[in-house]
Amino acid sequence: MRIRIFWVLSVLCACCAALESATGGSDNEESRHTNNWAVLVSTSRFWFNYRHMANVLSMYRTVKRLGIPDSQIILMLSDDVACNPRNAFPGSVFNNADRAIDLYGDNIEVDYRGYEVTVENFLRLLTDRWGPEHPRSKRLLTDERSNIFIYMTGHGGDEFLKFQDSEEISAFDIADAFEQMAEKHRYNEIFFMIDTCQANTMYSKFYSPNILAVGSSELHESSYSHHSDTEIGVAVIDRFTYYNLEFLEGIEKDSQKTLQDLIDSYTFEDIHSNAGVRTDLFGRNLSDVLITDFFGNVQKVVVDNVEDDILYFTNNDETVKKPRPNTNFPSPKKNITRINTDIGTSLKSIQVGKTDSKAAAASLKAVLASAAFLSVLTYFWKF
Ligand SMILES: *[C@@H]1O[C@H](CO)[C@@H](O)[C@H](O)[C@H]1NC(C)=O
Ligand SMILES: *[C@@H]1O[C@H](CO)[C@@H](O)[C@H](O)[C@H]1NC(C)=O
Numbered sequence: 001m002r003i004r005i006f007w008v009l010s011v012l013c014a015c016c017a018a019l020e021s022a023t024g025g026s027d028n029e030e031s032r033h034t035n036n037w038a039v040l041v042s043t044s045r046f047w048f049n050y051r052h053m054a055n056v057l058s059m060y061r062t063v064k065r066l067g068i069p070d071s072q073i074i075l076m077l078s079d080d081v082a083c084n085p086r087n088a089f090p091g092s093v094f095n096n097a098d099r100a101i102d103l104y105g106d107n108i109e110v111d112y113r114g115y116e117v118t119v120e121n122f123l124r125l126l127t128d129r130w131g132p133e134h135p136r137s138k139r140l141l142t143d144e145r146s147n148i149f150i151y152m153t154g155h156g157g158d159e160f161l162k163f164q165d166s167e168e169i170s171a172f173d174i175a176d177a178f179e180q181m182a183e184k185h186r187y188n189e190i191f192f193m194i195d196t197c198q199a200n201t202m203y204s205k206f207y208s209p210n211i212l213a214v215g216s217s218e219l220h221e222s223s224y225s226h227h228s229d230t231e232i233g234v235a236v237i238d239r240f241t242y243y244n245l246e247f248l249e250g251i252e253k254d255s256q257k258t259l260q261d262l263i264d265s266y267t268f269e270d271i272h273s274n275a276g277v278r279t280d281l282f283g284r285n286l287s288d289v290l291i292t293d294f295f296g297n298v299q300k301v302v303v304d305n306v307e308d309d310i311l312y313f314t315n316n317d318e319t320v321k322k323p324r325p326n327t328n329f330p331s332p333k334k335n336i337t338r339i340n341t342d343i344g345t346s347l348k349s350i351q352v353g354k355t356d357s358k359a360a361a362a363s364l365k366a367v368l369a370s371a372a373f374l375s376v377l378t379y380f381w382k383f
Helices: 002-025 047-065 119-127 171-183 199-203 239-249 259-266 302-315 336-343 354-380
Strands: 035-042 073-077 148-155 160-163 167-170 188-196 213-215 225-229 236-237 276-278
Touching: 035 047, 035 119, 047 073, 047 148, 047 236, 047 239, 047 259, 073 119, 119 167, 119 171, 167 171, 171 199, 188 199, 199 213, 225 239, 225 354, 236 239, 239 259
Parallel strands: 035 073, 035 148, 148 188, 188 213
Antiparallel strands: 160 167, 213 276, 225 236
């Protein structure tokens, strides 16, 4: 009799343990971020560097299309080619000789322009060291749950990137800024991409955790432009950026493509230089990292009263005092689809699938525990 009881109890325990590992173990490789940010930087001036601005504006268009709101994109443009007197298409910037998409035509929110694009401002931005008067919209307000995509383009060399033709940022400067960000819990993961000559030397000094880096060319290697537009008279996009964009054009918000797929798409035939990847600091297998973990926005489901607060939050200036919505009578105008895509991601997200399976596991565990208790009772009842 005693043996049978042990048998019943051990089967129940094994079930509980199995459940525990099934629910706890399945999300090891899933990203734990709750919000996405992008920092997009073009560091060169002058008309003949048109393509650097087109590179950055193309990335800007892509991250916006995939759902990162302007409030979470920091755009730094060191020159304004759109308004350059040499521009045959004033007010427009194109990244292709077909001129199908005017990158400047859409709503562009430039956070730092012209001579504001300096090494100092870039480093202050990353580490968030500003005076109290610095506007919130020009700050990188990330936290330990932020995934940040950082894209840089301009003229560079061995372990440096020029800013404005007058100063340089070194590979050490960026590495140290990232370390400060890690210490101040300013990110969950960083995806760093750089398109410049000898680009891969720029990530060689990184030493902080959870950073993935890609670059357009090796030490002693140039990066190349893709093609020119004869009427604009200059190259309109760089090769590495062009092929990244080509891949990203095929991505939608629900895409299951991974960063490994993106990196596998890089070829010397296309790029004309050896694109580099640095994965040793990064915690996850790239085959598990969705493109949308960086180029996109966390989708979320919110419960009723929170939702009303969110509507209030997005529809109103936060400085204006307003009574709290009455949560007993939820507004009929609620539109969850809209909320999911519109709202910035600073609010806590709930992943439905995960929550459901955890809740189910918890109730199953409760049932098993009661069964165990009952069988013990039955055992003693019999004696
Ligand atoms: C990453 O995952 C893929 C597919 O699951 C596997 O083939 C590969 O060996 C893994 N790579 C590493 C470095 O663990
Ligand atoms: C909800 O929002 C989506 C996206 O903006 C829109 O297409 C849809 O018509 C809206 N539905 C209602 C009921 O307002």
